[in-house]
Amino acid sequence: MEFLADKDALARIQAATDYPLQRAADGRVVGHFFHCRLSSLFQPIFDISQRQVVGHAGYVRSDTNGDGALAPWGVFALATEDPLLVRLDRLCRTLHALNYFGTVPERQILFLEVQSRLLESVKDGHGRAFEKVLDLIGVETSRVVIEIPVEVNADQRLLKHVIVNYRSRGYRIALNHGAETEGWMAELGSLFPDFVRLDAVHLDKRSGSMALADAIHRFGSTLLVRGVETEQAMTAAIRAGADLLQGSFLGEATQAIGSISRGAQEQCSHPGSAW
DSSP states (O other): GGGGSHHHHHHHHHHHHOOOEEEESSSOOEEEEEEEEEEEEEEEETTTTTTTTEEEEEEEEEEEETTTTTOOHHHHOOEEEEEEHHHHEEEEEHHHHHHHHTTTTTTOEEEEEEEEEEEOOOSSSSHHHHHHHHHHHOOOOOEEEEEEEEGGGGHHHHHHHHHHHHHHHHHHEEOOOGGGGGGTTGGGGGGOOEEEEGGGTTTOOOOOHHHHHHHHTTTOEEEEEEEOOHHHHHHHHTTTTOOOSSTTTTTOOSSOOOOHHHHHHHHHHHSOOOO
């Protein structure tokens, strides 16, 4: 990573953000929260029309003092107070940004989810602190997609507020499509998300998947189907009108930032496939 090429660079970032970060023996950056050692995992996001990876979703991995893995929800359960949660959430996003940007082509984007409790506890200026981190490493906010948790869909006032906040700083927005979204997502108007995420398991249950994709496209948004675990799920997503795919069939979440799996690559080039 160019911005971490010298020994003082990471120290400057840590001093500016006040986050407990350090470089591991393998060159990656790790973070610390209580007794947990945090690192980054990245899962590829594949563009159907371009037939190439256009970005990755970042996830946190942790172990407790190196003795064993702790599920991400277990780490966030340690943040029992809102100030701690805000600090942890920002630490994770900073960690992912440091491990991602500078190692991928400039056109690729990073999808990062934020905790619903953080969105509720931070009244204004959502994304301001993270923008400072991105400024330090020379990355535009437009290369980050903020994934808003599905729980926030139920609170239209909060949802619109955080979309306005993040958009004002140049971030792109992803919302999760769910049953509670059916009636009012169109009412977002100019606040309609850049990406709409739909779980692959809902494709078989949703007879109007193609109509949903058409509606999303009419608003200028992109449909991302995640949880694509099988070849059949990938075919169903393509036929339903998905633009982007994410799931273990295409590639697992790993520390190494890679492309899609061999099986998915073979399916892409197969003459009888849905592509």
